[in-house]
Amino acid sequence: MRTLFQFNGGVHPAEHKQESSTQDIACAPLPTQLIVPLQQHIGQRAKPLVQVGDSVLKGQMIGQADGATSCAVHAPTSGRVSAIGEAPVPHPSGLPDLCITITPDGAEQWVERTPLDYQSMSPTEVRKHLRDFGLAGLGGAVFPSHVKLNLGKLAKVPTLILNGAECEPWITCDDRLMRERTADIVAGAKIMQHLLNADEVLIGIEDNKPQAIAAMRAACADARFEVIAVPTLYPSGGAKQLTKILTGKEPPSGGRSSDIGVQIFNVATAYSVARAVLHGEPLISRIVTVTGNVDQPRNYEVLLGTPVKELVALASPRNDTQGYIMGGPMMGFTLPSDAVPVTKASNCLIASSPKLFPPPPPALPCIRCTQCAQACPVNLQPQDLYWFSRGREFGKAQEYNLFDCIECGCCDYVCPSHIPLVQYYRFAKGEIWAREREKQQADLARERHEFRLQRIEREKKERADKLAAKTQGSKAPSANAEADPKKAAIQAAIERAKLKRAGVMPQNVENLPVETLKEIKEIEARRAQLKQAMEKQPDTPNS
Amino acid sequence: MAFVSTPSSVSAVMLKVLFALVPAIAVYQLYFGPAILISIVLASVTAIAAEAAMLRLSGFPIKPFLLDGSALVTAWLLALSMPPLAPWWLIVLATLFAMVVAKHLYGGLGNNLFNPAMVGYAVMLISFPAHMTQWPALSTLAQAHLSFAETLQFIFSGALPDGMKLDALTMATPLDTLRTQLLLGRGVADISSMPVFGTVGGKGGELLALAYLAGGAYLLQQRLITWHIPVAFIAALALFAFGFHAYDAARYASPWFQLATGGAMLGAFFIATDPVTGATTPKGKIIFGAGIGVLVFIIRTWGGYPDGVAFAVLILNMCVPLIDAYTQPRVFGHGEKNS
Ligand code: SF4
Numbered sequence: 046m047r048t049l050f051q052f053n054g055g056v057h058p059a060e061h062k063q064e065s066s067t068q069d070i071a072c073a074p075l076p077t078q079l080i081v082p083l084q085q086h087i088g089q090r091a092k093p094l095v096q097v098g099d100s101v102l103k104g105q106m107i108g109q110a111d112g113a114t115s116c117a118v119h120a121p122t123s124g125r126v127s128a129i130g131e132a133p134v135p136h137p138s139g140l141p142d143l144c145i146t147i148t149p150d151g152a153e154q155w156v157e158r159t160p161l162d163y164q165s166m167s168p169t170e171v172r173k174h175l176r177d178f179g180l181a182g183l184g185g186a187v188f189p190s191h192v193k194l195n196l197g198k199l200a201k202v203p204t205l206i207l208n209g210a211e212c213e214p215w216i217t218c219d220d221r222l223m224r225e226r227t228a229d230i231v232a233g234a235k236i237m238q239h240l241l242n243a244d245e246v247l248i249g250i251e252d253n254k255p256q257a258i259a260a261m262r263a264a265c266a267d268a269r270f271e272v273i274a275v276p277t278l279y280p281s282g283g284a285k286q287l288t289k290i291l292t293g294k295e296p297p298s299g300g301r302s303s304d305i306g307v308q309i310f311n312v313a314t315a316y317s318v319a320r321a322v323l324h325g326e327p328l329i330s331r332i333v334t335v336t337g338n339v340d341q342p343r344n345y346e347v348l349l350g351t352p353v354k355e356l357v358a359l360a361s362p363r364n365d366t367q368g369y370i371m372g373g374p375m376m377g378f379t380l381p382s383d384a385v386p387v388t389k390a391s392n393c394l395i396a397s398s399p400k401l402f403p404p405p406p407p408a409l410p411c412i413r414c415t416q417c418a419q420a421c422p423v424n425l426q427p428q429d430l431y432w433f434s435r436g437r438e439f440g441k442a443q444e445y446n447l448f449d450c451i452e453c454g455c456c457d458y459v460c461p462s463h464i465p466l467v468q469y470y471r472f473a474k475g476e477i478w479a480r481e482r483e484k485q486q487a488d489l490a491r492e493r494h495e496f497r498l499q500r501i502e503r504e505k506k507e508r509a510d511k512l513a514a515k516t517q518g519s520k521a522p523s524a525n526a527e528a529d530p531k532k533a534a535i536q537a538a539i540e541r542a543k544l545k546r547a548g549v550m551p552q553n554v555e556n557l558p559v560e561t562l563k564e565i566k567e568i569e570a571r572r573a574q575l576k577q578a579m580e581k582q583p584d585t586p587n588s
Numbered sequence: 589m590a591f592v593s594t595p596s597s598v599s600a601v602m603l604k605v606l607f608a609l610v611p612a613i614a615v616y617q618l619y620f621g622p623a624i625l626i627s628i629v630l631a632s633v634t635a636i637a638a639e640a641a642m643l644r645l646s647g648f649p650i651k652p653f654l655l656d657g658s659a660l661v662t663a664w665l666l667a668l669s670m671p672p673l674a675p676w677w678l679i680v681l682a683t684l685f686a687m688v689v690a691k692h693l694y695g696g697l698g699n700n701l702f703n704p705a706m707v708g709y710a711v712m713l714i715s716f717p718a719h720m721t722q723w724p725a726l727s728t729l730a731q732a733h734l735s736f737a738e739t740l741q742f743i744f745s746g747a748l749p750d751g752m753k754l755d756a757l758t759m760a761t762p763l764d765t766l767r768t769q770l771l772l773g774r775g776v777a778d779i780s781s782m783p784v785f786g787t788v789g790g791k792g793g794e795l796l797a798l799a800y801l802a803g804g805a806y807l808l809q810q811r812l813i814t815w816h817i818p819v820a821f822i823a824a825l826a827l828f829a830f831g832f833h834a835y836d837a838a839r840y841a842s843p844w845f846q847l848a849t850g851g852a853m854l855g856a857f858f859i860a861t862d863p864v865t866g867a868t869t870p871k872g873k874i875i876f877g878a879g880i881g882v883l884v885f886i887i888r889t890w891g892g893y894p895d896g897v898a899f900a901v902l903i904l905n906m907c908v909p910l911i912d913a914y915t916q917p918r919v920f921g922h923g924e925k926n927s
C-alpha cells in the first residue's frame with residue numbers, strides 16, 4: 046500500500062455524478078456546422094491554413110501551430126470552409142475569437158492516417174507530430190502536450206502521473222472514458238512514459254469511481270503502472286494537489302512540476318495521445334458530459350466545433366433551463382451563449398436552472414471566521430486576500446501570495462457571508478497584469494522617445510555636415526557614393542528589412558498585435574464585469 | 589466563482605452560538621436567580637435597536653444585517669459578563685457602548701478591532717465600579733430571595749421589598765473573596781473553606797463553567813471555532829497557575845480554581861474566539877489564546893481588578909494585526925523555510 050499525503054483543507058460538495066455516469070458514452074451526430082476556434086489551447090493562437098470556400102477532409106490540419114507554445118487545429122469532419130472570422134467562443138471574457146466554420150458534407154472522408162513508429166523516432170520528432178496532431182491537456186487547462194513532454198536538459202522525468210481524479214461535481218467524462226477505453230489510455234501512458242523516460246507511472250483516481258479503478262487496474266496489471274485510489278475530496282484532481290497526494294512533493298510555487306521530477310497529464314490526454322500516435326488520428330473530438338437540468342444526462346463523444354446548442358439538445362434540456370455552465374460548478378463559468386462551440390477545454394456542460402443553482406444570498410461582510418482558510422488547498426489566507434483585493438492593495442495581495450491561488454472556489458463554497466471571493470481574486474490578478482503591461486508600455490514609450498530624440502540629434506548633425514560639405518565644394522559627394530558601393534547595398538538591405546518589419550512589428554502603443562489587443566480587451570471586459578458585480582455588494586457603501 | 593455553496597450563513601453561525609449559550613444561561617438562572625434573564629432581554633432589545641439605528645445612519649441595508657444575529661450574540665455575551673443585579677441603565681449603557689462605539693463607529697460587522705462586548709464591559713467597570721460588584725449570591729447561600737417580579741422591580745427602580753437589604757442578595761464572587769482575604773493575610777487553603785467556595789471553584793460557578801465548556805464543545809463539534817484559541821487560553825492559564833501554585837500553595841490558588849471561576853470558560857470558548865477581533869492564522873490563534881490566558885492570570889494575581897478576561901482580550905485584540913502578519917502559514921509549493 047502506498048502512503049498517501051494530504052493537502053490542506055478541501056471540501057465535499059454534493060457529487061451529482063450518478064446522473065450521467067450510469068450510461069455509456071454516446072456518439073453525438075454530425076452537427077449542421079462546425080465552428081473551430083483557432084485558439085483552443087494555452088499559448089499562441091494557431092495560424093489558419095485554409096480559405097473560405099476550400100474543401101477540407103476529416104482530420105486535415107486547418108490551423109498550424111504558431112511558435113513553441115501552440116498546437117494545431119484540424120477539420121473535425123469533411124466539408125467546405127464556409128467562414129473564417131470572429132465568432133463567439135466559450136471563454137469567461139465573453140469575447141469572440143477567430144474561428145474557422147466548416148459546413149459538413151456528410152461524407153466523413155478522412156485524410157490519410159499514418160500511425161507513428163514512435164519507438165524508432167527521436168522524442169523531438171514525436172513531439173513535433175503531437176503538436177501537429179493538436180494535442181493539448183484535456184482536463185480543462187489545455188496546455189500543449191508536446192511542451193510538457195519536452196525533457197529539455199533533463200535525462201528523465203522519473204514520475205509520470207495520470208490524473209483520473211475528476212474531483213469536480215457533476216463531471217463524469219473521465220470516469221466513463223476510463224471504464225470504456227481503458228486500453229488506449231494505458232497505451233497513451235506508455236508512449237508518454239517512453240518520451241519522458243519515466244521510471245514509474247502512477248494513476249490517481251478518486252475512490253468514488255470504483256468501476257473505473259477496477260477497469261484501470263485490470264488493464265495496468267502487466268504494464269506495472271500503479272492505479273491508486275485517492276480519497277474523494279475536492280480539489281484532489283488539481284494537478285498540484287494530486288502530485289502532493291501521490292508523491293508527497295509540492296510543485297514549487299511559480300515553477301514546473303518537472304522541477305521535482307514529476308509530470309502529470311489527464312487520462313483523456315493519454316487516450317488522445319494513443320489515438321494520435323497509434324492510429325494517426327489528430328485531436329478532433331473529445332468526451333463531454335452533458336448534465337444538470339436535462340432529462341437525459343449522458344456523456345457524448347463530440348466533434349470539436351459542435352455548437353453547444355446542438356449538443357445539449359441531445360440531452361433534452363428542461364424548460365426552466367437558464368443557461369449553461371462549462372466545466373464543473375466549482376471552477377466552471379457561465380457560457381455567454383449556446384452558440385459557442387465545444388472546444389478541447391470543454392469537459393462538461395451543465396444546464397443550469399434557478400432551482401439547481403440558486404443565486405447566492407446577498408454577501409455580508411467578512412467576519413474573519415477563517416472557514417475559507419481552513420478549506421484552502423493552497424494554505425492561503427483567503428480572508429486577507431479578499432481584504433487586500435477589495436481595498437485595491439494589490440502589492441499586499443501579491444505579498445500574501447495571491448498568484449498561488451488556483452481559483453478552486455473552496456473558499457467561496459464555505460464562506461458563511463457568501464462573498465464571491467474568487468471574483469475578487471480574479472479582479473486583483475487582472476488589475477495587476479494590466480498595471481504590469483501599462484508599465485511595460487510606458488517603458489517602451491520612453492525608450493522610443495529617447496530614441497527619437499537621438500535620431501533628431503543625429504539628423505541635425507548630418508544636415509550640418511552636409512551643409513559644411515556643400516560649402517566646401519561640389520567634387521566630394523558623388524565620389525563618396527561611387528567609392529563605397531558596398532555600403533550602399535547594405536543600406537538598401539537595411540531599408541528593405543525595415544519596411545518588412547514595419548508590416549509585422551508593432552509601430553507604437555496604439556498599433557499592437559491582435560493577440561495583445563485581444564488580451565487587453567479581455568482584461569478590460571473582465572474588469573468591467575467584476576466592477577459591476579462588486580458594486581452590487583452591499584458591504585461597499587463606505588469603501 | 590463557485591456556483592454552489594454550503595448552506596451555512598452568518599445567521600446560522602450566530603444562532604448556533606446563541607444555542608451553545610443556552611445551557612449556561614439555564615445553570616445561571618437556576619443558581620443565581622432570574623436576574624440574568626432580565627439583563628439578557630434588556631441587552632438584546634438595546635442591541636437590536638442600536639444596530640438598526642446605526643445601520644440606518646451608515647446607509648447599510650437593514651434587513652440582512654439585522655438578521656445576521658451578531659447583535660444578539662454581543663448582547664448575550666455582555667449580559668453574561670455583567671452583574672445582573674445592577675440597575676437597568678448599566679446594561680443598557682454597556683450595550684449601547686458596545687454596539688455604537690465598539691462596533692459601528694469602527695465600520696460595523698467584520699470591521700471592528702475590539703471585541704464589542706468586552707469594550708462595553710470594560711468601560712462600565714471603569715466608570716461605575718460600585719455597581720459592577722452587584723453579583724447575586726448563590727441562591728442556597730443568599731439570606732433573602734427575590735421573585736421574578738421583585739427582581740424586575742429592583743432592577744428598574746432600585747426598590748427592594750420592605751425590610752430587605754441589598755447585602756442580603758449580593759455576595760462577593762469567589763475571585764473577589766480570594767483577593768481580599770489574601771490581602772488580609774489568610775492562606776488559600778483557609779480561604780477555600782469559606783461557604784462561597786465549592787469543590788474546585790466557586791459554588792454554583794463551577795457548574796456554570798462546566799456549562800460553558802459543554803457549549804464550547806458544541807461549537808468545536810460544529811466547526812464554528814477551532815481548538816487553537818480555547819486550548820491555548822486554558823493551557824496558558826493553567827500552566828501559570830500550576831507553576832505559582834506549586835511554588836507557594838498558600839498564596840496562589842490552584843489551576844483548577846483559576847479555570848473554574850470568573851470568566852475563564854466563557855472567555856476561552858465564547859469571547860476570545862470571536863472571529864472578527866481574534867487572530868486568524870493557526871499559529872496566530874495559539875499565540876492569541878495563550879496571550880490572553882497569561883494576562884488573565886497576571887491581572888487576577890497582581891492587577892487591580894478581580895477578573896482579567898475583558899482587559900486581557902482587549903489588549904490581545906490590539907496585537908492581532910501584528911500576530912497575523914508574523915504567523916502566515918507556509919503556502920503550498922513554497923519551501924519549508926521561507927514563509
Ligand atoms: S469564510 Fe468568508 S466570512 Fe469567513 S473569513 Fe473567509 S471570507 Fe471571511
Ligand code: SF4
Pocket residue numbers: 417420421422423424425427449450451452453454455456457466467
Ligand atoms: S480559490 Fe484560491 S484562495 Fe480560494 S480556496 Fe482556492 S486556492 Fe484558496
